[in-house]
Amino acid sequence: MATYTVHEPPVSDSDRVDRAVELAFVKDGFSWLTAIFPPLGFLAHGLWLMAIAYLAGAGLLGYVLAQAKVDPDWIGLIMLMINIYLGFEISTLRRWMLDQKGWRMLGVVNGRSIEECERRFFESWLPDQPVIQSDTPKTPGNPSGTPGGLRFWPFGARA
Structure with missing residues (x-):
């Protein structure tokens, strides 16, 4: 079962069909791409600022640990643990970035696929939305x- 959170932009159209197109579904779960190579995982999810921050932070951490004469095997293990942690937290970072931009979370939906989650969400969300008439x-x-x-x-x- 996949779990998605649904987010709405801060300024959205009043028509329910236009609002539905603008919604963002953020999958909650592990990202292998982010765990293997975090900058690429961040860029794939549209978090380019996080990719830059990761590169700067990883470079700085590697430099500090090397200057502290930490064994390179330990430095590699520390970086691996950070990458795995980021693989688990990529969805939290995406939700946080949307929140910082003013997006509002509308709800949480579960399903076997993104299509099923979208269908379930819209079946419960659309009837409550106003219809704009000509x-x-x-x-x-x-x-x-x-x-x-x-x-x-x-x-x-x-x-």
């Missing part, structure tokens, strides 16, 4: 409710 009323001469008559007829409503 300002132009639908009439017999204007069945689509679009200004100027039929949608693809450039000269207004057909007589």
